[in-house]
Amino acid sequence: MINKQLLNSEKLLLLLQLCNSSLPLGAYSYSEGLETLVEQKLISHYQHLKSWLLNELTYGSIRVESAMVMRAYDSYLTQNIDNLLYWNNWFSASRETFELRQQSWQMGKSLLRLINSFEPEDSFLQTLINNLKSSANYSIIFGIITAHWQIEKENVLLGYLHNWVNNLVNVGVKLIPLGQTDGQKLLLYFNQEICQQIPDILSLKDDELSSCSWGLSLASMSHEQLYSRLFRS
Incomplete structure (x- = not known):
C-alpha cells in the first residue's frame, strides 16, 4: 500500500514539474490574443477576462488542443508512430493563425529537447523525437511524455488545462492590469470549471473535434499589427 502511494506521489510530482512555470518552454512569452483584446479595450477588468476564459474553455480551441493530448497519449501507449504523426500534422493544420502555430511548434520543440535530456x-x-522535431506541437509532446511517465489521463488533463489558465491569468495580471488577489480568485474559480470539462474532453470523438474560437482567430491575426507588443502572440 505504501509503495503504491509513493508511486502515485512520484507521478504527481512529475506532472507538477512538467506544469511548473519555471520549465523553460517559453509559455510566458505568449498571450494567445489577449494582448490585442486588452489593447482594443474589449478586456479591461476581472469579469471580462473571466468570461473570455470560460468561453474558451467551454467552446474554444483549447478543448481540441486537450483532445490532441489524449490522442498522443493513447498513440504512445500503443506505440503507433503513424497515428502520432497524423495527429501532429492534423493539429498543425488546424491552428487558426501563423502566430498560434508558431507558439505550438516553439513550445513543442522546447519540450522535445527536455525529453531528450x-x-x-x-x-x-528517440525515434519519436527524430520524426517530430521539425514541427512538433506542444500538446502532442505533452501527451507523449505523460504517457511515458504513466500519469493518469484525468490528471494529465487537469495539469494541462490548469497550466493554460494559469498562463493567461498571468497575462491578464500584467496587461489589464489585474491585482494578484484577483488573479488568484480567477484560478480558484476555474478549478471547478476545469474539472467539469474533463469528462467531455475525454469522450470527444474524432468527428467532434471542432471549436468556436473566431474571436481568438481575429485577435491573433490583429496581434502582429499592434504598435507595440509585450508578447509573441
Whole structure:
C-alpha cells in the first residue's frame, strides 16, 4: 500500500514539474490574443477576462488542443508512430493563425529537447523525437511524455488545462492590469470549471473535434499589427 502511494506521489510530482512555470518552454512569452483584446479595450477588468476564459474553455480551441493530448497519449501507449504523426500534422493544420502555430511548434520543440535530456536511453522516444522535431506541437509532446511517465489521463488533463489558465491569468495580471488577489480568485474559480470539462474532453470523438474560437482567430491575426507588443502572440 505504501509503495503504491509513493508511486502515485512520484507521478504527481512529475506532472507538477512538467506544469511548473519555471520549465523553460517559453509559455510566458505568449498571450494567445489577449494582448490585442486588452489593447482594443474589449478586456479591461476581472469579469471580462473571466468570461473570455470560460468561453474558451467551454467552446474554444483549447478543448481540441486537450483532445490532441489524449490522442498522443493513447498513440504512445500503443506505440503507433503513424497515428502520432497524423495527429501532429492534423493539429498543425488546424491552428487558426501563423502566430498560434508558431507558439505550438516553439513550445513543442522546447519540450522535445527536455525529453531528450530526461530520457536519453529510451529508443522509442528517440525515434519519436527524430520524426517530430521539425514541427512538433506542444500538446502532442505533452501527451507523449505523460504517457511515458504513466500519469493518469484525468490528471494529465487537469495539469494541462490548469497550466493554460494559469498562463493567461498571468497575462491578464500584467496587461489589464489585474491585482494578484484577483488573479488568484480567477484560478480558484476555474478549478471547478476545469474539472467539469474533463469528462467531455475525454469522450470527444474524432468527428467532434471542432471549436468556436473566431474571436481568438481575429485577435491573433490583429496581434502582429499592434504598435507595440509585450508578447509573441
